[in-house]
Amino acid sequence: MSTEEKVALAAEVQGSHAVTSVLAALELPRSTWYYHQNHRVSYTEKHARLKEPLETIAREHPEYGYRRTTVELTQGHGYHVNHKVVQRLHQEWGLPLIRSTRPPRHSGIRQAISAAGERVNLVAGEETIQPFEVAYTDFTELVYADGRQKSHLIPIIDHTSKLALGWAVAERAVTGLALKAWERAKQTLETQGVDLKGLIVHHDQDPVFTSYRWTSHLLLRDQVRVSYALNGARDNPQMESFIGRFKTENRSLLLDAQTLEELRVAVGERMDYYNTRRRHSSIGYQAPILYIASLQPWS
Numbered sequence: 001m002s003t004e005e006k007v008a009l010a011a012e013v014q015g016s017h018a019v020t021s022v023l024a025a026l027e028l029p030r031s032t033w034y035y036h037q038n039h040r041v042s043y044t045e046k047h048a049r050l051k052e053p054l055e056t057i058a059r060e061h062p063e064y065g066y067r068r069t070t071v072e073l074t075q076g077h078g079y080h081v082n083h084k085v086v087q088r089l090h091q092e093w094g095l096p097l098i099r100s101t102r103p104p105r106h107s108g109i110r111q112a113i114s115a116a117g118e119r120v121n122l123v124a125g126e127e128t129i130q131p132f133e134v135a136y137t138d139f140t141e142l143v144y145a146d147g148r149q150k151s152h153l154i155p156i157i158d159h160t161s162k163l164a165l166g167w168a169v170a171e172r173a174v175t176g177l178a179l180k181a182w183e184r185a186k187q188t189l190e191t192q193g194v195d196l197k198g199l200i201v202h203h204d205q206d207p208v209f210t211s212y213r214w215t216s217h218l219l220l221r222d223q224v225r226v227s228y229a230l231n232g233a234r235d236n237p238q239m240e241s242f243i244g245r246f247k248t249e250n251r252s253l254l255l256d257a258q259t260l261e262e263l264r265v266a267v268g269e270r271m272d273y274y275n276t277r278r279r280h281s282s283i284g285y286q287a288p289i290l291y292i293a294s295l296q297p298w299s
Helices: 003-013 019-026 030-038 048-060 066-077 083-092 095-100 108-120 175-191 212-221 237-249 251-256 260-276 288-293
Strands: 134-137 140-144 149-158 164-170 200-203 225-228
Touching: 003 019, 003 048, 048 066, 048 083, 048 095, 066 083, 083 095, 108 225, 134 175, 134 237, 140 237, 140 251, 140 260, 149 175, 149 237, 149 260, 164 175, 164 260, 175 212, 212 225, 237 251, 237 260, 251 260, 260 288
Parallel strands: 134 200, 200 225
Antiparallel strands: 134 149, 140 149, 149 164
């Protein structure tokens, strides 16, 4: 215990115990005690050691008044003080403001995700997934203009065929960008004669994907099923694999793009290559378009 803390503690019990006994118990020299008495500090400085625990209590127990706080301070933090001290410090440090501040309530969508638990991941446990039954998506950062600029890409990839259904690029990873990629994906799926109803779109719990705009658009308007990863990227390995390959294989081309529009053109060309010419080992070293053509019609 520091000298200042000993002096503060002695001051707190002054009047209820003999000063000599208190100083002896604290091993605090009388000269030090009287020096501090002759050079008094402010009330808040005198009780500075209590600020951190009081702020902690105010945040953890916002419903506590000064009496309950005094008990918690004593039993939970080991500081024995009079409730009047706590009452005054509450006012001096503005602790009622902290106590009145509540964390924002989770949205209805967030509450539903929490209530569903592991069931929000609709992909986990699926042993056989047919083409156009599950699609994955996520945001990733792209660096361009020789490393001087950054943007965000959101691709949507089919689980089985590896076809890039849709994509979009913009400066910010916002809901509008995600919906733009989804509209492009819908066009691709319609071209393939796929009924959107029942399709699972799997992603993490990024605020974009838990927003009302995203979920209402997919769930209510397009009647697809939305699936959420429980452990971030670890629950979306197919998407992480695509992103890793795409950025590694196209790094130089992306860096050469000097404007956002040039970047969009470069990404579009590479997505076309990915779909029509790049061979994928998981589908027999075929390009996604050729793989799909070899299957029975899905309409």
